[in-house]
Amino acid sequence: MSAREWVFGYASLLADYAGAGLVAAELSGYRRVWGVAADNARTIPGYKTYLSRADGSRPPVFVAFLDLEPDAEAIVTGRAGPVDVAELAALDRRERNYDRVEVTGAVRDLGGFADAADGGADGLDGRVWAYIGSVEGRARLREGLAEGTAVVSRDYLEKVRAGLGPLRNADPLPDGLPVWDLDRVDLPA
Numbered sequence: 001m002s003a004r005e006w007v008f009g010y011a012s013l014l015a016d017y018a019g020a021g022l023v024a025a026e027l028s029g030y031r032r033v034w035g036v037a038a039d040n041a042r043t044i045p046g047y048k049t050y051l052s053r054a055d056g057s058r059p060p061v062f063v064a065f066l067d068l069e070p071d072a073e074a075i076v077t078g079r080a081g082p083v084d085v086a087e088l089a090a091l092d093r094r095e096r097n098y099d100r101v102e103v104t105g106a107v108r109d110l111g112g113f114a115d116a117a118d119g120g121a122d123g124l125d126g127r128v129w130a131y132i133g134s135v136e137g138r139a140r141l142r143e144g145l146a147e148g149t150a151v152v153s154r155d156y157l158e159k160v161r162a163g164l165g166p167l168r169n170a171d172p173l174p175d176g177l178p179v180w181d182l183d184r185v186d187l188p189a
Helices: 011-016 085-094 133-146 155-165
Strands: 003-009 023-039 050-053 062-083 098-104 105-108 125-132 151-153 182-186
Touching: 003 023, 003 085, 011 062, 023 125, 023 133, 050 155, 062 085, 062 133, 062 155, 085 098, 133 151, 151 155, 151 182, 155 182
Parallel strands: 003 125, 062 151
Antiparallel strands: 003 062, 023 062, 023 105, 050 182, 062 125, 098 125
16 A cells, blocks of 8 residues: 555546545546546436426436546646545545546656645655546447436536636647536436
8 A cells, every 4th residue: 555545636526525635646648538438327326317497307317527548648637636435435436437547657746736725735745536427428428428318517617627726728629519507316226
């Protein structure tokens, strides 16, 4: 076991993960893409669903999320935060469209943020993990694209943009996917 475990956030984790000791970081060899989706027609206890903000209905769409795709020439900016075993297990459950992959050798600490609220650690002194789209999550997006039913939730897009904050050098444009006003509803287990 290394000195510490870290998670590299590049999408919604940028806004949702508020752990102490966050540092600005970059991941080499990957690019940020819309790569996975959840099938909104399925009900999965303990997961989430999306309702149309306009009429409260549950549209039968595939809701797309950001992913990382190998690209030898690319660099993804984000932030890394230290996690303990319990936090890592909770993130594994939350990130059910993704696999946790070790990226230690490809991550570089950029030295913290200008915003003092972000804390800042003295380097990434252990293993670094990133959540990369699972085979199933990527297949769902392909299905939604083929059917013309893949969409991006406006709230998710705005959350990612807010999380990028000072790192916003690469706006995650929805690549032609329609952006819908959807309300996320967390389902009981």
